[in-house]
Amino acid sequence: xxxxxxxxxxxxxxxxxxxxxxxEGWAGPIKLxxxxxxxxxxxxxxxxxxxxxxxxxxxxxxxxxxIYADNDIDLLLSTRVNSIDTEKREVQLGSGESLGYQKLALxxxxxxxxxxxxxxxxxxxYIRTAADIARLAPCVRKRCRVIVIGxxxxxLEAAAVLAEKEISVTVLEMSERxxxxxTNRTMSDYMQHLHESQGVEIHTGVxxxxxxxxxxxxxxxxxxxxxxxxxxxxxxxxxxANASLALSAGIESRAGIQVNEYCRTSDxxxxxxxxxxxxxxxxxxxxxxxxxxxxxNDQARAAAANIxxxxxVYDAVPWFWSDQYSIKLQMVGLSTGYDQVVMRGSVEGGIxxxxxxxxxxxxxxxxxxxxxxxxxxxxxxxxxxxxxxIPAQHLQxxxxxxxxxxxx
Numbered sequence: 001x002x003x004x005x006x007x008x009x010x011x012x013x014x015x016x017x018x019x020x021x022x023x024e025g026w027a028g029p030i031k032l033x034x035x036x037x038x039x040x041x042x043x044x045x046x047x048x049x050x051x052x053x054x055x056x057x058x059x060x061x062x063x064x065x066x067i068y069a070d071n072d073i074d075l076l077l078s079t080r081v082n083s084i085d086t087e088k089r090e091v092q093l094g095s096g097e098s099l100g101y102q103k104l105a106l107x108x109x110x111x112x113x114x115x116x117x118x119x120x121x122x123x124x125x126y127i128r129t130a131a132d133i134a135r136l137a138p139c140v141r142k143r144c145r146v147i148v149i150g151x152x153x154x155x156l157e158a159a160a161v162l163a164e165k166e167i168s169v170t171v172l173e174m175s176e177r178x179x180x181x182x183t184n185r186t187m188s189d190y191m192q193h194l195h196e197s198q199g200v201e202i203h204t205g206v207x208x209x210x211x212x213x214x215x216x217x218x219x220x221x222x223x224x225x226x227x228x229x230x231x232x233x234x235x236x237x238x239x240x241a242n243a244s245l246a247l248s249a250g251i252e253s254r255a256g257i258q259v260n261e262y263c264r265t266s267d268x269x270x271x272x273x274x275x276x277x278x279x280x281x282x283x284x285x286x287x288x289x290x291x292x293x294x295x296x297n298d299q300a301r302a303a304a305a306n307i308x309x310x311x312x313v314y315d316a317v318p319w320f321w322s323d324q325y326s327i328k329l330q331m332v333g334l335s336t337g338y339d340q341v342v343m344r345g346s347v348e349g350g351i352x353x354x355x356x357x358x359x360x361x362x363x364x365x366x367x368x369x370x371x372x373x374x375x376x377x378x379x380x381x382x383x384x385x386x387x388x389x390i391p392a393q394h395l396q397x398x399x400x401x402x403x404x405x406x407x408x
Contacts, residue, residue, distance in 0.1 A: 002100030003028040006091055008081050009107030010034025013274030013296035015062045017105050020304035022071045030073045037078045038130055039065060047127045047157040048323050057130055084249035086267050103269055103307045106246055106257055110239035110275040115149060117211045123232040127154055139232045142166045147220055147230040149208060151178030153322045155236035160324040163198045170201040170228060177204050187357060187369050190347045197350050241276045254278055256289045261313045263303035271307055273299040282315045284334060292320050317385050326351055330377040333367030333384045335359040342395045363389040375402040
């Protein structure tokens with residue numbers, strides 16, 4: 001058995017875990033394995049500044065190469081892990097080589113959900129890696145037409161970037177409204193009006209049944225008989241946890257790799273962090289899977305501490321953000337199960353709007369969506385963590401500073 005810690009997955013969670021291991025005192029070898037050939041990079045800008053051409057990949061690196069060398073982290077890029085032997089404590093690489101470990105951390109992330117009607121067609125793009133954007137970039141030109149399938153954050157962020165490039169953008173969403181899974185109708189309506197004011201066409205309640213090629217065009221057929229034409233398609237219909245490696249090794253996995261409050265899997269020598277995991281939330285009293293940079297980084301730091309023998313519980317308040325046009329939407333907490341929504345400010349004004357939506361359950365603040373409201377966003381983190389009961393009139397009252405919500 002080796003004295004190494006092997007980390008599978010070289011994105012946000014994997015990089016954070018590797019560096020934190022050194023801070024926690026791990027003295028043995030660390031091997032950080034990634035399938036991509038690129039030095040690890042930030043993923044959120046892919047559908048924003050990188051797609052817009054405002055940032056290059058070098059500006060998005062998680063850490064410069066020197067940091068890995070300085071921390072004696074062996075970074076193995078363009079390397080695939082085919083399987084895990086938990087009895088021998090070895091991982092088998094695509095090259096045929098086997099590497100032994102004392103501890104193993106799975107930071108395998110998630111993969112885009114494939115849209116079956118688009119399988120095998122040219123000029124259909126997903127946004128998950130830098131290579132995805134490299135393939136998409138040649139299609140991005142003025143006055144062409146794009147269909148975005150999926151009205152979630154990735155689809156809407158891409159729509160915003162392309163609309164600003166004078167591209168004709170149409171969003172097709174199967175649900176009754178955009179962002180239906182993650183927010184309430186007020187926010188959905190605001191975001192739809194914002195996009196429409198910038199020339200984006202949005203159709204909800206639309207089920208795409210077929211996609212066929214007619215010359216250089218894509219003809220999209222919907223269940224209600226409507227048809228749309230486009231020069232290329234972008235698909236953003238969600239992601240699925242990369243849990244197959246763990247599952248085939250006999251490690252408990254459901255909608256993702258199951259970990260406990262210490263980020264440990266069903267195998268005592270194997271930990272996991274990031275988008276690939278399902279973990280217990282003490283705040284929400286249920287199992288959750290999160291797709292966010294915050295969760296990847298914070299969970300990885302907790303995993304590193306516990307690999308080094310500590311007993312650090314991971315119980316962070318989840319938070320997210322989305323940049324669309326010139327607005328920054330900041331979200332904190334999970335709104336599932338809310339029974340009341342309280343608005344502070346106003347949705348009027350489009351890009352100039354400033355408001356916060358507070359989600360309550362039995363009077364307890366469980367989530368907040370904030371546009372141009374950084375104070376409300378920051379205090380909501382603390383109040384959600386504290387499971388605070390805040391009177392609705394305090395949240396609405398603009399004369400009460402957010403920092404005083406709990407004491408007003």
